[in-house]
Amino acid sequence: xxxxxxxxxxxxxxxxxxxxxxxxxxxxxxxxxxxxxxxxxxxxxxxxxxxxxxxxxxxxxxxxxxxxxxxxxxxxxxxxxxxxxxxxxxxxxxxxxxxxxxxxxxxxxxxxxxxxxxxxxxxxxxxxxxxxxxxxxxxxxxxxxxxxxxxxxxxxxxxxxxxxxxxxxxxxxxxxxxxxxxxxxxxxxxxxxxxxxxxxxxxxxxxxxxxxxxxxxxxxxxxxxxxxxxxxxxxxxxxxxxxxxxxxxxxxxxxxxxx
Amino acid sequence: xxxxxxxxxxxxxxxxxxxxxxxxxxxxxxxxxxxxxxxxxxxxxxxxxxxxxxxxxxxxxxxxxxxxxxxxxxxxxxxxxxxxxxxxxxxxxxxxxxxxxxxxxxxxxxxxxxxxxxxxxxxxxxxxxxxxxxxxxxxxxxxxxxxxxxxxxxxxxxxxxxxxxxxxxxxxxxxxxxxxxxxxxxxxxxxxxxxxxxxxxxxxxxxxxxxxxxxxxxxxxxxxxxxxxxxxxxxxxxxxx
Numbered sequence: 001x002x003x004x005x006x007x008x009x010x011x012x013x014x015x016x017x018x019x020x021x022x023x024x025x026x027x028x029x030x031x032x033x034x035x036x037x038x039x040x041x042x043x044x045x046x047x048x049x050x051x052x053x054x055x056x057x058x059x060x061x062x063x064x065x066x067x068x069x070x071x072x073x074x075x076x077x078x079x080x081x082x083x084x085x086x087x088x089x090x091x092x093x094x095x096x097x098x099x100x101x102x103x104x105x106x107x108x109x110x111x112x113x114x115x116x117x118x119x120x121x122x123x124x125x126x127x128x129x130x131x132x133x134x135x136x137x138x139x140x141x142x143x144x145x146x147x148x149x150x151x152x153x154x155x156x157x158x159x160x161x162x163x164x165x166x167x168x169x170x171x172x173x174x175x176x177x178x179x180x181x182x183x184x185x186x187x188x189x190x191x192x193x194x195x196x197x198x199x200x201x202x203x204x205x206x207x208x209x210x211x212x213x214x215x216x217x218x219x220x221x222x223x224x225x226x227x228x229x230x231x232x233x234x235x236x237x238x239x240x241x242x243x244x245x246x247x248x249x250x251x252x253x254x255x256x257x258x259x
Numbered sequence: 260x261x262x263x264x265x266x267x268x269x270x271x272x273x274x275x276x277x278x279x280x281x282x283x284x285x286x287x288x289x290x291x292x293x294x295x296x297x298x299x300x301x302x303x304x305x306x307x308x309x310x311x312x313x314x315x316x317x318x319x320x321x322x323x324x325x326x327x328x329x330x331x332x333x334x335x336x337x338x339x340x341x342x343x344x345x346x347x348x349x350x351x352x353x354x355x356x357x358x359x360x361x362x363x364x365x366x367x368x369x370x371x372x373x374x375x376x377x378x379x380x381x382x383x384x385x386x387x388x389x390x391x392x393x394x395x396x397x398x399x400x401x402x403x404x405x406x407x408x409x410x411x412x413x414x415x416x417x418x419x420x421x422x423x424x425x426x427x428x429x430x431x432x433x434x435x436x437x438x439x440x441x442x443x444x445x446x447x448x449x450x451x452x453x454x455x456x457x458x459x460x461x462x463x464x465x466x467x468x469x470x471x472x473x474x475x476x477x478x479x480x481x482x483x484x485x486x487x488x489x490x491x492x493x494x495x496x497x498x499x500x
Contacts, residue, residue: 011475032330054477061374061414062332065479083331095477102481107474133336143414 014106016096020045023092025081025113027131027157032082035092035113042071051096051105057081060088071096086131089140089152124204125180126150127166129157137176139183142201149201151184170253173246181237185230192217212236260290262302262324264339265346269294270367273346277363284349284360298340310351313403314396314435317381320344325382338368341379352377352402365403374411377402384411384423391423397435405442406430409462416466424483425469429497430462438497459493468494 022038035057042049049072057064062084068074084090090113096106112126132138136156142149153166153176160166167173184205188195194202195209195216209216214236217229237243265273265288272285272294288294289306304324310316328334345352345366353360364372374380384392395411398404416422430441445458458464472478472489487498 013475032332054479056479058418061417063418065420067480085332097477102477102485104475104477 011103013104014096016045016047016094016106016108018108018111021092021094021108021111023111023113025090026078028078032080033084033086034078034080034082036076036078037068037074038076038114040071040074042074045071045106047071047096047106050099052099054095054097055079056093056095057084057090058093059090060085062088070099087133087135087138087154089126089128089154090130124150124208125184126152127160127163128152128154129160129162129166130154131158132156137172139180141183141187151180153180170246170249173243174250177243178234178238182230182234185233186226188233189217189220189226189229192219209233212240260304260306260347262298262300262304262340263289263295263343264298264337265294265342266296266339270339270342273342274363274367277360277366280360284346286346286349289343289347295343296339298337304344304347306347308348310348312393312397312399313352313377313381313407314385314393316348316351316378317383317385317392317396320378320382321385325386328386331383331386335379335383341376342367344378345376348378355400355402361401361403374417375403375408380407380411387418388420388423391427393435394423394427394431394437397431398437404437406437406462409442413466415470419469419479421478421481421483421486422466422469425486426462426465428483428487429460429465429494441497456493460495460497464493 020041022040023035024038025033025035027033040053042051049070051071053068053071053074055066055068057066057079064079064081064084066079081090091109092111092113094108094111095104097104112128132154134156136159138154140152140154142151155166155172160169160172166176188202188205188209191200191202194200195206197203206216212233214229214233217226220226238247269288269291272288276285286306302324304320308319310319325334334340349360349366352366360366362375363369364375365377368376368379381392381396384396395404395407395409398406410423410426411417430438432438441462443458443461444463445461449455449457468490469478469486472486476486476489478486487494490498
C-alpha cells in the first residue's frame with residue numbers, strides 16, 4: 001500500500017532555486033530601508049511569463065507583503081520595508097501563483113539581499129550588517145529546525161558595512177566567533193541527535209566537528225558534561241589557523257604594530 | 260499632557276513599585292524631570308483616560324496619540340516612552356480582580372518578552388490589524404489574557420495580516436468577547452486518546468494549521484471566510500459556534 005510521506009508533494013508545488021533571484025537592499029536614511037529585485041530569470045526558473053509573483057519580506061515578528069505582478073515584467077522599482085525590524089535577520093519569501101487563483105504553483109524561501117549576505121552563502125554562520133542601535137553585535141540562533149537555517153551574527157553596519165569586513169577583522173574573529181562557536185556547541189550538546197538528522201540545522205555541523213577532531217557529544221542531562229564538551233569544541237576551534245592568524249593580528253595591534 | 264520618556268531613574272522607580280506595589284503607583288513622577296525626559300515629537304495624551312480593555316487602549320493610542328507615525332519601528336523601540344505610558348495608564352493595566360500589577364514585562368521592556376508590554380503591543384496590534392486585534396486584547400477580565408499571550412508570542416503570526424481576521428472569525432463572539440474554550444490546551448492524555456476532542460481547533464493549534472496552508476496558498480490575498488473554509492474538520496465547531 002502506498003504511503004504518504006513528506007516527499008510525495010501531492011500539491012505539485014515547485015521550489016524555485018533562490019539563486020535565480022538577485023535582491024538588493026539599501027538604507028535610504030530618513031526614508032528607511034527599501035528593497036528591489038535586480039534580476040529574476042523566469043525562463044531559467046521554468047515559469048510561464050504570466051505567472052504572478054508576490055513577496056513576503058520578514059524580519060523577526062515584522063513582515064511586509066507585496067504583489068509584484070507577472071514574472072515576465074518584474075521592474076526594479078524600490079519597495080519600502082521601513083516597518084521591518086532592523087535588529088533581526090531580513091529574509092524574503094517569494095510566492096508564485098496564477099492570476100485570480102490563491103493556490104501557489106511555486107515558492108522560494110530564505111532569499112537574502114545581496115548587499116547584506118556578502119559572499120558567505122556557503123558558510124555555517126551568516127553575518128549581516130544592520131542597525132543595532134548602539135550594540136556592536138548580536139547572535140540570533142535559528143528559530144526553527146529546518147536544514148536551511150543558520151546562526152546569524154548581526155553586526156552594527158557603521159562598524160562593519162559588509163559581511164566580509166566583519167569576517168576578516170581580527171577583533172571580530174577573536175572576540176565574537178568563539179562565543180558564537182560556544183552557543184552552537186551548547187545547542188549541539190543539548191540535541192546531539194540533530195547532527196544525524198538531515199532536517200535539522202545542526203546536521204551541517206557534523207562534518208565541521210569531525211574536522212576539528214572532536215567526538216560528537218552523547219545525550220546527557222548532565223549540564224556540566226555538556227558545558228565541558230562545549231569548552232573542548234571552542235578550544236579546538238580557537239586552535240585553527242584562521243583564529244591564530246586573527247589572534248596574532250590583534251596582539252600586534254595591541255602592541256602598537258601597524259596592520 | 261506631553262508624552263515623555265522614563266529615564267533610568269524613572270524606570271527604577273516604576274520597577275521598584277511593580278516589585279512591591281504597596282500604595283498607589285508613582286504617577287507623580289510623570290512630569291518630574293529627575294525621572295523623565297521630554298520627547299521631540301509633540302505627542303499628547305490624556306492622563307485621566309480610562310480603558311475597559313487593552314484593545315480600547317490600543318485604539319486610543321493609535322487614533323488619538325500616534326495617528327501619524329513616520330517610523331513605527333523607531334517608536335516601538337522607545338522603551339522609556341512605553342514605560343512612561345504604562346505608568347500613565349497603570350489604573351487600566353492592573354489585574355481586574357486583584358487590583359495589583361501583573362508581571363514586570365507587561366509594563367517595562369524585557370529581553371525576549373517584549374511582546375508582553377501591554378501598551379506597546381496594544382498600539383502595534385491595532386495599528387497592524389485594526390478591529391481584528393480585539394480578539395487578543397478585548398478581555399474585560401484581564402489586561403493580558405491567555406488569548407493575548409497565545410497570539411503575540413509566536414513571531415510567525417504576530418504581523419501576519421491574514422491570520423488575525425481568521426482568528427477573530429473563529430473565536431470572537433458578536434460582543435467582542437472570546438468564545439469559551441478557545442485557549443484550551445490539548446494535553447498529553449487527550450493527544451493519546453483519538454476520541455478526545457479537548458483543545459481541538461483552539462488558538463494554540465491554529466498557527467500550526469495556518470502555517471501548513473501558508474505553504475501552499477497565498478493566504479494574504481484571501482479573505483477570512485475563504486481561509487476559514489480551508490481549515491480541517493477540527494475547526495468546524497468554531498466556524499459554526
